[in-house]
Amino acid sequence: MERRGVSVEYAKKEVRRRTTLIGTLLLKFGYGDGLICGTYGMHRLHREFVETVLGRREGVDHLYTGKTC
Structure with missing residues (x-):
């Protein structure tokens, strides 16, 4: 079984x-x-982090993405 994901060092850097x-x-x-996130940046990028x-x-097709007024 091959490891999937990122290195520990990369993960620490990204979280910071x-x-x-x-x-x-x-x-x-x-x-x-x-x-609640996305006050700046691209919506797609925030959604990808969360996903x-x-x-x-199981059974969930999509995330809720509220619209701003």
């Missing part, structure tokens, strides 16, 4: 510079109930 990753990890480990870390439950 990506607040969306910090928030997603807090959710993963039970320190939060929800996450990579959390994944989706």
Whole structure:
């Protein structure tokens, strides 16, 4: 079985510079109930971080992406 993912060093570097990753990890480990992100940057990038870390439950087709007014 081949390891998938990124190196520990790369992961540490990305978490230090990506607040969306910090928030997603807090959710993963039970320190939060929800996450609002994307005040700047591309929506797709934020969504990819969340999907990579959390994944989706069985039967869930998409993430909720609220619209701004």
